[in-house]
Amino acid sequence: MKALDVEKLPFHDLRHTGNQLAADIGVSTKNLMARMAHDNERAALRYQHRSAKSDRIIADGLDALVRGEHDQDDEDDGRATGTLVPVA
Numbered sequence: 001m002k003a004l005d006v007e008k009l010p011f012h013d014l015r016h017t018g019n020q021l022a023a024d025i026g027v028s029t030k031n032l033m034a035r036m037a038h039d040n041e042r043a044a045l046r047y048q049h050r051s052a053k054s055d056r057i058i059a060d061g062l063d064a065l066v067r068g069e070h071d072q073d074d075e076d077d078g079r080a081t082g083t084l085v086p087v088a
Contacts (some may be wrong), residue, residue, distance in 0.1 A: 019047040024054055 001007055001014075019032055027035075033044040 016047060018050060023048040048063070 001009060001011070015036070019036060021033060024037065029041055029044050029048070032047060033039070033041065036044060036047070038044045
């Protein structure tokens with residue numbers, strides 16, 4: 001921090017910012033817990049703030065899912081997943 005000339009910036013602020021950014025890109029609560037050495041979800045949830053970026057990611061993902069463009073990351077277990085049907 002001295003080399004960056006930000007000596008008055010508390011170390012915890014760097015930790016909080018880094019973990020907030022990790023949460024914003026979709027890191028799971030369990031992975032945040034491991035990264036921060038937290039043993040309960042309540043502590044890790046402090047780093048998961050609502051953000052416009054997260055809202056956009058969710059909206060885009062739902063849009064792609066409804067349009068049938070969603071990339072399935074999970075392994076196919078052979079079960080039918082159903083079909084999305086327009087509702088009047």
